[in-house]
Amino acid sequence: MKKSPHPESTAKSRTKDGRWKKGASGNPSGRPVENPARRLLMANAEQLTQTAINLALAGDTTALNACLARIAPPLKGQAAPIQLEMPASGNLLDQAQRILQAATDGTIAPDIAGQLMQALSTMAKVREIDELEQRLAELERSLEK
Known part of the structure; x- marks a missing residue:
């Protein structure tokens, strides 16, 4: 008997030619809600923030720019209101x-x-x-x- 090249856990969700059956997914749990790297960063957020502040205070310009961008983000350009007489014809x-x-x-x-x-x-x-x-x-x- 020929063994399937696909894992046994997905055999029920695949057709004989190895394609996914309609409505079946190779990832039934779906995409994880949270990225593991983001979880690691968030777990150490306070320590990372303090390190960035310490580097900025020590003169690291990259860290200083990152800290200042969070304190006072760059201003977005905004046009001043204008007065423009337009033809009343609607043309x-x-x-x-x-x-x-x-x-x-x-x-x-x-x-x-x-x-x-x-x-x-x-x-x-x-x-x-x-x-x-x-x-x-x-x-x-x-x-x-």
Whole structure:
């Protein structure tokens, strides 16, 4: 009798050709909730923290940077609010041209202009979907008559 190349513990979960049966897993317990390395670090967290502080106080710049990053994380850039007159027509082309003009005039920063253009692009897609929904509803109503 030929012996299976797979462990006996998984033989019930495999087909004759060695593939996993539908719904069966080679790891029925699933992925462990916690990584063993993380568990080891957490068990020694206080001692590791104190060592990093001691190294920083002794002049180790890498340890100092790590400690300072935890005390005062780097600030994220945040744009100041802007005032931009937009055409009341609701025409996306006119609005896009106004944004580009403001960027070239220096009224708004180029990165802010890019964000506004992205927002206009999203708005165009939303409008398109809304119009398609309305047209579809109209067609359905006309077919019901």
